[in-house]
Amino acid sequence: EAGVVQSPRYKIIEKKQPVAFWCNPISGHNTLYWYLQNLGQGPELLIRYENEEAVDDSQLPKDRFSAERLKGVDSTLKIQPAELGDSAVYLCASSPSYSGDQETQYFGPGTRLLVL
Amino acid sequence: GDSVTQMEGPVTLSEEAFLTINCTYTATGYPSLFWYVQYPGEGLQLLLKATKADDKGSNKGFEATYRKETTSFHLEKGSVQVSDSAVYFCALIPIPTSGTYKYIFGTGTRLKVLA
Numbered sequence: 001e002a003g004v005v006q007s008p009r010y011k012i013i014e015k016k017q018p019v020a021f022w023c024n025p026i027s028g029h030n031t032l033y034w035y036l037q038n039l040g041q042g043p044e045l046l047i048r049y050e051n052e053e054a055v056d057d058s059q060l061p062k063d064r065f066s067a068e069r070l071k072g073v074d075s076t077l078k079i080q081p082a083e084l085g086d087s088a089v090y091l092c093a094s095s096p097s098y099s100g101d102q103e104t105q106y107f108g109p110g111t112r113l114l115v116l
Numbered sequence: 117g118d119s120v121t122q123m124e125g126p127v128t129l130s131e132e133a134f135l136t137i138n139c140t141y142t143a144t145g146y147p148s149l150f151w152y153v154q155y156p157g158e159g160l161q162l163l164l165k166a167t168k169a170d171d172k173g174s175n176k177g178f179e180a181t182y183r184k185e186t187t188s189f190h191l192e193k194g195s196v197q198v199s200d201s202a203v204y205f206c207a208l209i210p211i212p213t214s215g216t217y218k219y220i221f222g223t224g225t226r227l228k229v230l231a
Contacts (some may be wrong), residue, residue: 004159042120042205042221043160056218091159095217103148103167103209103217107159 002026004108006092012114018080021111025073025094033105034067034077035091043091049075050097079113087115118143118210122222125203129196129229137191137225139180139206147208149173149182149189154203154224163191163204196229203227 005024013019025032030051035043046065048056051072060067064083069075079086089112093105123138141147148167152160164173169184178193189206206222 040223042207042223043219044221045218048218093159103150103165104162105160105217105219107152107161109157109159 004092004094004106006090006108006111008111009109010112010114012116013082014116015084016081018078019082019113020076020078021090021092021113023075023077023092023108025075025092026096026106028096029094029106030072030097031095031102032069032075033091033093033095034075035093037089037091037110039088046077082113082115084115087113089113118147118208118220120206120208120220120222122204122206122225125224125226127225127227129227131198131229131231132195133229135191135193135196135200135227137204137206137227139189139191139222141187141189141206141208143187143208143210145211146184147210149180150207150209150219151178151180151189151191152205152207152221154205156202160205196227198229198231201227201229 032049034046037043047060049069067077089110091110093107095105119142121140150165151163153163154160164175166173166182172181180191203224203226205224207219
């Protein structure tokens, strides 16, 4: 079974430029998460999707961050414009919706963003 | 609010040494507790979990026991290997409401095992 796929793995941009990250979850997983992981910290949830609906985006800085999951499968997270403080690793995770394993999240390798 | 506190790293051990990584939590009621591991260049992987008091999670020689009285979930392994070198994250899910399973992670503890 393929795991969670993320691209790109690394991205270097100049401040004020836009950037987008893509995530393809494990097949059949209806729940998708985007996390922000700063250096030396644990992941922090940005947004959670149930199918195509964003059910928890309370931690997403909506002035510059946006996300979509149009067909309820893959997802894109965008930053526009990027700031120096956005340099971090952006993790995508997914989890199944069937009972018994809803608590386990499966993480992708992340996209490491460096804003210069 | 709910939180997880882990011992700071890095932790450096020789191969076959005994490992303990401390984790304590603050939460209402009986949260579910987890240990995730992140190997270099990879995403987080679930290592083990426990969902109620006195449960012991185990996997790959690692163990952790859910201690409600001390609000702890310390990770242990009797004999570490070089391949165990990674960052270990303790996490909890508060009592879920409306089917929400929202992790709260600790800051991670880096383990380095020397041959």
